[in-house]
Amino acid sequence: MTSEENTLSGLAAQVIDLHDAALAASGGPPVAAPAEPQDFNHLYWIRANHRFNSLLWAEEDLARRTQVGDSEIAANKRAIDGYNQARNDATERVDELLLVSLGLVDRASAATASPVSLASASARLNSETAGSIIDRMSIMALKVHAMRWQTQRTDVDDEHRQSSAVKLARLEQQRKDLASCLDRLVADCQSGAAHFKIYRQFKMYNDPRFNPALVAERGPSQGKA
Template identity: 40%
Template sequence: MISKLCNKIFQDAINDYHLHNNIDQPIHNTYKISTIEHLLYLKCWIDTVQWHMEDVVRNPEIDPVEGLQWKRRIDASNQERTDVVEYIDSYFLEEFKDIVPSATAKINSESPAWVIDRLSILALKVYHMGEESQRSDASEEHKQNCTVKLNILLNQQTDLSASLDDLMADIKSGEKYMKVYKQMKMYNDPSLNPVLYNPK
């Protein structure tokens, strides 16, 4: 089951990050570069680092210049995240290239990699909500509320994992087929963003 592999690697990446909990710590991805495991670990590592950058930039006391620097780092990270999603889809396109879809095959609203993207973010939500549900300096009400939310997130994780496995099974059987639309982001492209190609 692909979801089991994803959830294990995502948890490993999140735990590895929190050993030092430092945004600038180097990644230590021990999986072979050409493997899906390498891509999954990289994906979740990027998400984990970006999660903590998003926390920093929301400090109401942050210096505006510093805040802009963080915003640009987050933009760069988000582009990297999107690139890795496309690498994951490319991996699956290659894996499924010899499968002939049935005459009634349908396309899914999301490609496998974008479901995996959601699963990675969900793993981070579970981790951090779990932390909040056990915070020693928080009120009992806060911890109880976070426990309720954690249980919902865990249920969502179970459902999304099952949906991913079903999608992969349907693609392998030819009941569904993959169709990937490459990113069409415009704001990073100097030829498409009017602020960049026609600065005032």
């Protein structure tokens, strides 16, 4: 096992601690941006993914307001599109760096549209990537934080707090399950039993070259980007 692979032991616990610490430091979403860009550090990109998920969370709350003008809701919706794209980009970056650390993708090709896999032909392909599990864990951290607050509210009755406590326990179990799946996937990748791939989302609705509504707005003379 390489030194890079060794740093992935207990990855799920690191992720949970990172997510919870960011929420505790900020008092809730959105969390602070990572201190310094570190292009080749998977923990930096895990933090970045969590940051964008927390920004999405805050905007989703604002987008459901009913006593503000349509222009404010439209601004929320546009922000959601941008943060969602950034969240997916960060998830892909996490997968690139983890696969490089695991020796399962050619380093030079990892960030391209066609990463070259170095996985054994006998290794099973896991349909969910490690990055996508971490992304789900980030969302679960936000849900746990929000539901825990519901159990502590003083402006609601006991039934609300008790019901929230039941939901909180379920959310914590769900996050624990995801953590177990992440560590199992990493361990199986380290042993050569499994691998995952870098999947590009290619979110066409955010790209004026591919979204047919945006292409129509630009007209035939501006159809090429």
